[in-house]
Structure formats: structure tokens, C-alpha cells
Amino acid sequence: MGTINSDNSTLVPTSEGPLLSLRWEEDRLFLLDQRLLPEHIIFLELKAVSEIWDAIATMKVRGAPAIGISAAYGVVLAGQAYEGDIPAQWIEEIHKAADYLATSRPTAVNLFWALNRMKDRATLLSEQYSDIKMLNLSLMAEAVLIHQEDEEVCRMIGEHALPLFESGMGVLTHCNAGGLATAKYGTALAPFYLAKERGISLKVFADETRPVLQGARLTAFELQQAGVDVTLLTDNMAAVVMAKGWIQAVIVGTDRVAANGDVANKIGTYGVAVLAKAHGIPFYVASPLSTIDLSTASGADIPIEERPESEITEFYGKRTAPVGVKVFNPAFDVTPHEYVTAIITEKGIVREPYLSTLPELFKK
Numbered sequence: 001m002g003t004i005n006s007d008n009s010t011l012v013p014t015s016e017g018p019l020l021s022l023r024w025e026e027d028r029l030f031l032l033d034q035r036l037l038p039e040h041i042i043f044l045e046l047k048a049v050s051e052i053w054d055a056i057a058t059m060k061v062r063g064a065p066a067i068g069i070s071a072a073y074g075v076v077l078a079g080q081a082y083e084g085d086i087p088a089q090w091i092e093e094i095h096k097a098a099d100y101l102a103t104s105r106p107t108a109v110n111l112f113w114a115l116n117r118m119k120d121r122a123t124l125l126s127e128q129y130s131d132i133k134m135l136n137l138s139l140m141a142e143a144v145l146i147h148q149e150d151e152e153v154c155r156m157i158g159e160h161a162l163p164l165f166e167s168g169m170g171v172l173t174h175c176n177a178g179g180l181a182t183a184k185y186g187t188a189l190a191p192f193y194l195a196k197e198r199g200i201s202l203k204v205f206a207d208e209t210r211p212v213l214q215g216a217r218l219t220a221f222e223l224q225q226a227g228v229d230v231t232l233l234t235d236n237m238a239a240v241v242m243a244k245g246w247i248q249a250v251i252v253g254t255d256r257v258a259a260n261g262d263v264a265n266k267i268g269t270y271g272v273a274v275l276a277k278a279h280g281i282p283f284y285v286a287s288p289l290s291t292i293d294l295s296t297a298s299g300a301d302i303p304i305e306e307r308p309e310s311e312i313t314e315f316y317g318k319r320t321a322p323v324g325v326k327v328f329n330p331a332f333d334v335t336p337h338e339y340v341t342a343i344i345t346e347k348g349i350v351r352e353p354y355l356s357t358l359p360e361l362f363k364k
């Protein structure tokens with residue numbers, strides 16, 4: 001890919017590997033507007049903290065790692081917008097922006113992880129430098145590092161996950177935990193890219209993922225672009241394809257893993273996990289360490305975002321439900337740890353008992 005557009009024209013995708021959804025250039029963030037995929041490939045050029053907040057809240061950028069990276073750049077923009085020369089005031093602006101960005105979406109812990117990392121770095125830097133230009137440059141380097149690290153983390157998740165699959169296997173995924181949701185490769189989709197590179201043929205089944213259709217619009221799109229064998233299903237077809245024996249494994253991403261191994265991910269994931277267990281199919285979760293939140297004891301403590309009713313009562317602007325009907329629209333659900341066969345991280349694979357195996361990952 002690599003084509004950048006800032007004047008809202010539609011660009012034709014190329015097939016030079018995974019599509020990149022984020023690009024930073026000195027004092028601005030270029031973001032692929034994921035709401036418009038697959039019809040339009042349009043990059044937004046963001047220069048203000050409020051624009052980053054809006055992009056996250058309205059899901060122009062979505063997926064836990066991509067949200068974290070965008071927020072980190074949002075903090076950089078706040079530092080660059082400060083016009084004074086007093087480091088203590090600069091730090092205040094950084095904290096104000098981070099606290100504001102933290103209100104954009106509640107469930108993906110990568111958002112808070114990245115913001116805390118940026119705040120800590122800013123504090124450390126302000127003890128070393130008093131020149132605001134130097135502070136801004138150094139803080140920008142931290143955001144760039146978060147961005148670059150994510151690519152390597154995703155690649156390593158793919159390396160660890162790949163041996164779980166054999167050529168010819170059918171693998172089901174839900175939502176989009178791909179390159180679009182991360183710096184590159186994705187988490188759950190990373191092994192599919194590596195398999196493709198290495199001539200291992202996997203048959204991927206992508207749930208469409210109601211109500212915002214990340215599976216149909218994003219997963220099917222990015223895998224098709226990369227030449228991966230992908231078949232699109234509506235969410236209620238997962239049971240049928242499992243019963244037919246077409247699925248040998250499930251792999252999904254996550255927005256937050258609690259200390260006991262409970263996993264929050266896109267609404268519908270829990271149902272897929274229950275179905276997998278009923279059919280004796282392993283259910284894998286791909287998670288960077290930045291998505292593991294040991295300070296959250298269990299899934300019951302994970303804040304679950306509820307989104308606008310219109311996502312359910314309307315379909316692309318057309319009303320599909322009676323006016324005034326009651327609606328429940330949680331964006332995520334929690335899969336209890338007993339359904340999770342293994343969690344695949346950049347540091348390796350862990351299994352039950354998660355209460356002891358997850359903390360070990362942070363000591364490696």
C-alpha cells in the first residue's frame with residue numbers, strides 16, 4: 001500500500017502486502033478511515049488532539065493496538081500544540097490530553113496502556129530536558145517506538161501461533177484483529193499472513209461480525225487483498241460450519257485479558273467460544289502483552305462499552321427496526337477463561353492456570 005491521500009479522493013489499493021492503517025509524519029497522523037472500507041480507501045490527516053479523540057470514539061480507527069498507537073500520537077500533538085517554554089506547564093498539557101483521550105473508548109486496555117506509557121515518558125523527559133522542542137522530539141520518539149514495537153510484537157505472535165495450524169486446516173475468526181487493527185500483520189490474523197508467505201494453505205472463515213461488520217468489511221477485505229483463502233460467513237453460520245467439520249481451530253484477538261484469563265473481545269466472541277467447546281475445537285486468543293491487564297481481576301471487572309442504538313436499528317442509513325423499540329448494544333463480551341484453550345503472545349503461548357501463567361510472561 002503506502003499511498004497517502006489527504007484530499008478525500010478515493011484510492012485504488014495495491015497488493016504490496018498488508019494494508020497499513022496508520023502513518024505518522026512529523027506533526028500529523030494519517031489514518032485510514034476504517035468506517036469507509038472496503039468501498040473507499042481514504043486517509044484522514046489529523047493534527048489536533050480532539051481529532052484523534054473523535055477518530056477513536058467514532059471508530060475511524062479501531063482495534064485495540066491501533067487505538068493505543070493513535071492515542072500515543074494524540075499526546076504528541078498536545079505537546080506540539082503547547083506554545084510556552086515552561087516544562088511544568090508542558091507536562092500539565094500532556095496529562096490533560098492523556099486524560100481526555102482516555103475517555104474516547106472504555107474497553108481496549110491498550111488505550112490506557114499507551115497513554116500511561118506516554119505520561120511516564122513525558123515525566124522522565126521533563127527531568128532531563130528543559131527545552132520544549134527537545135521534549136517534544138523525545139516524546140514523539142516514544143510514540144514512534146510504540147508504533148514500531150507493535151509491528152514486531154504482531155509478527156512474533158504470528159510466529160508463535162503458526163505451529164498451531166497445519167496446511168489444509170479451516171480456521172474461524174471473529175471481528176478484525178488484522179493489520180488494520182494494529183501497526184501491521186495483526187494479532188489473530190498474523191499467522192495467516194505468515195502461512196501465506198511460507199506456502200502453508202489455511203482456509204480462513206470470517207464471521208461478518210454484527211453490528212458494525214468488521215469481519216465482512218475489514219477481515220475479508222484485508223485477507224483477500226493479501227491473497228489468503230477467506231470465506232465470509234454471517235455470525236449465525238458458525239455452528240453450521242463447525243458441525244460440517246470445516247473448522248479445526250478458532251483464533252480471535254482481544255481488547256483486554258483479565259488476570260484470571262477471561263477475555264473481552266468483540267460482541268459475539270463468547271458465543272463462538274461456546275460453539276467451539278461444544279464441537280471439541282480449540283479456541284485461541286492472540287494477545288500482545290499490552291492487552292493483558294493484570295490489575296483487572298476477572299472479566300466481570302472489564303468495562304464494556306455500549307454503543308449507539310442506531311448501529312442496530314439502522315443498516316447503512318436505512319431503518320430496519322420499529323421506531324422506539326428497546327435496544328441493547330454492547331460492543332464487547334467476555335469469554336470466561338475456561339473456554340480459552342491458549343493465549344498466544346509475543347513472548348510465547350500460555351494456558352491454564354492463567355492466574356500464574358500470565359504474570360510469568362511479564363518476567364521474561
Ligand SMILES: CSC[C@@H](O)[C@@H](O)C(=O)COP(=O)(O)O
Pocket residue numbers: 062063064065108174175176177178181182186187188214252253254255265266331
Ligand atoms: C488486534 S485487535 C483486537 C480487538 O481489538 C478486536 O478483536 C476487536 O474486538 C475490535 O473491536 P472494535 O470495536 O472494532 O475496536
